[in-house]
Amino acid sequence: MYHQTLKKYFGFDSLRTGQEEVITRVLDGHSAAAIFPTGSGKSLCYQLPAIELPHLTLVISPLLALMKDQLDFLASKGIPAASIDSSQTWQQTQQVMQQVRSGEIKVLMISVERLKNERFRQFISQVPISLLVVDEAHCISEWGHNFRPDYLKLPHYQQSLNIPQVLLLTATATPAVINDMQEKFNISKDDIIVTGFYRHNLDLTILAAQDDEKLDVLQHQLTAQPNVPSIVYVTLQHTAEEIADTLTRNHIPAQAYHAGMDAERRQNIQQQFMAGSINCIVATIAFGMGIDKSDIRQVIHFDLPKSIENYSQEIGRAGRDGKESTCTVIANKSGLNVLQNFIYGDTPDRSAIAAVLSEIKAQSQQWEVMNNRLSKDANIRLLPLKTLLVYLEIRHIIEPLYTYFADYRFKLNVNQQEIINRFNGERRHFVEAIFACSSKAKIWHTLDMDALWQGYQADRKRVVAAIDYFNEQGWITLESKQMTDVYKITNHQFDIELESEALYQLFQQKENSEIKRIESMVDFFESKTCLSHQLAYYFADHHAPEQCGHCSVCRGKSITLPPLPTLPDVSDQVLTQWCDQFINACDIAPSVAAITRFLNGMTTPLTTKIKAKQFDGFGQLEAYPFEQTYAHIQRLYG
Known part of the structure; x- marks a missing residue:
């Protein structure tokens, strides 16, 4: 079966514990999860099937460094693999896309954020994919560590790209996180392989x-x-x-x-x-x-x-x-x-959540969101803002439709007429319309999608596909910016106060x-x-020895951590001076939590906007527990 491939490409006669079970399940057509400790050969669980499976294996990887090491390894084994990432030039990306299209590449590695790119989704939707691999798969669970909201969309992408199987890889999943991953990707319990976590060395x-x-x-x-x-x-x-x-x-x-x-x-x-x-x-x-x-x-x-x-x-x-x-x-x-400050800094204020809900309420059917702008306007850090948007989806207030770049601009590498002359009939008229609706500055032309729709009923998806094609041919150099998420508003009848309280409680639970x-x-x-x-x-390994003999406790040296040093009290007068400078700089009265974050030296969109780092009080109570400072501010301003 696959043992010849194992020997030919990897030089192994046999597989480690767990690897054989996972690889067999994947090659039998099942979705699976490999919960192996770090260094136990999780990567082979997708690398070997990638050679055997007929189409592309698409790997979601969280870091460029991770991709680079994996790609170097695959190249050393003669397995055609590539990545599309932010470090590449336009020419490098185009070359990879061409190789993927032609079937030369067996493994393509991307970050999860790449799937939000309209142009990338347009490209990858035309490529047959055998297997979706999710590395560091624990990131999909909001109750796990390193939660990344974009991972929550991976089950949706698997369906929309018609990928028949998924393989989840992680080293650090608690029983609760394993259950979460299993439910989200609809993986059978029999196809979740957990090997021992214990490391004897x-x-x-x-x-x-x-x-x-x-x-x-x-x-x-x-x-x-x-x-x-x-x-x-x-x-x-x-x-x-x-x-x-x-x-x-x-x-x-x-x-x-x-x-x-x-x-x-x-x-x-x-x-x-x-x-x-x-x-x-x-x-x-x-x-x-x-x-x-x-x-x-x-x-x-x-x-x-x-x-x-x-x-x-x-x-x-x-x-x-x-x-x-x-x-x-x-x-x-x-x-x-x-x-703890990292955690407290990520919990949005109830009023900030209400501000986002008010903006949704003001729309008619669709809501267009630029995350950076909304983060600044609502004073919610980007990661919790993404989490909030996912919560709003779960509560059926919004439903994601698509993501697009608000702005497309291009510069010509060949004469405009030369491009038009390559097309005939209706397609020629369509290309002429694209150029007619692209206003030119010195070098760059900016596309006006609204004018294309109103004047020519030109579908946005078709326009993006066309200019992408021009870009691939080298006729134009294309740039896109201002990523915008478009949501359908599925419920206008919600009560802002009730919803903001319920959502705030969710964040409070996460904080706790x-x-x-x-x-x-x-x-x-x-x-x-x-x-x-x-x-x-x-980590759900119940087979480790009760006494390992190679830890400080087994050597009779258990410890108690030294307590925190006693910190001097801060007078109400000094605290009020620090706080008033911050409060007076804000457009609306900040919450007790916002004032506490300022004193504890936590950077938020609000502190950046008003340049609060220059104020006397910023970070003065960094060494003090958040809850202690919060109680003091509550007494003064609550």
Whole structure:
């Protein structure tokens, strides 16, 4: 059967536990899910079927780095694969699209956001697809970590693109998330393969240390195993820079890595780490997804991870070669505020939700949304805004119709008449109409879709297909911008007050769930029973040994995290001075939560709009628990 393919392309005589079950189900025509720990060969579960299946395998991948590593691997095995991504030139994208169309490419990798692109959907809908692969599939569950609202639309895309099967891949899914994925993609329970989560070669240690001790503890850990490939995880970008500089000055060569660096520099650092010319990376969680380096010997969390899921994903990058590797958390409670502030900053105000509902109420049948504009107008961060729009779909208030670019513009690479002359009859008249309704500046022509419809009844989809074709032929260079989501309003009769309260409660539940996730992580780190066993149990693996013998608890060194230092009280007078400057700059009275976010130093569309970072009070209470500050503001202004 497929064993010849396995030997020919991958050089393996047999498959690992779980791989055979998943691959067999996919090749038998079933949708399936592979819940395997990091480094257990999930990728082979789609790579091998991709060779055997007749048509394209479309892979949804969350990060460019992940795509690049996968593509390099596939190329090394002689499997024709490509990506369409934001780093490519127009010519590169066109070449890939042509190869996909002709059937030369077997695997195409894209981000989930690519499916919102009208031009891409127009192209991919004409390509027969055998299998949709969703990597990091836990992102589809709003109760999982790393929830991405766009993932919720993947079941819809699977149907609209007539893709017969789906394969979900993840390393970090709790029982609740597994159930969620199963329901959303309608996968049979028998086709969900969960292999053991327990990793016998990972030594887990939790060390308690106050802030002023952490750096010494980190240096001790790194010098205890000198010059081995190591990742040090931190929460904030500036911390990554500071720690890397300090380590290098103390004769431990280290490089910072975070999302604030330009892509070329990040890529260069990653390549040096992979090649072994850099051994120590100090990184935010921007580093790691797709780092398929088998000999990482230690992972150290200098700051608390965001959750047990993040912790397990990050330590999962160690020891993929099966050899012993150490995973250490240098822990105290001072980092909890930063983690909690990420959560509190994402909960929209009730009044902000009401503002979005009021805008919907004011429309007749359709609602056109540019997310960036709505985010600024309503003062809701982009990710929770996307979540809100999904909630509105679930509550049958809106229904997504399509996404389009509001603006198309092009410049001519050949004479306009030369393009027109290539067509005859009705098609020639249609092409003439496109040019007639495209106003020209110096070089660029801007398409007027309304004029095309009113003057010529030219269907928008046909116009987009035509200018895409001109672009592919190289006759024009095409640009599109201002992505706009169009929704049908399915219910105008809703009560704004009742709905905004119900939706606000949903966000409150999500906020509580995320805060509890942090509390669970602290409980885990302070555990008095085997860490490996607890971690495996959290991820539905009930077969791990009750005592692993290679964690700090089994060595008799369970810990209690040092408490937070006592912070000085802030007087009502000082607090009022800080708050009044912020309140006076706002068009309408901000909520207690909005004032608290300002004092805690959380950036929101509102703080950006009024340039609140320049105010005296911004971030003054960053070290104080959100709930404590909220209670104080409630007493003064509530």
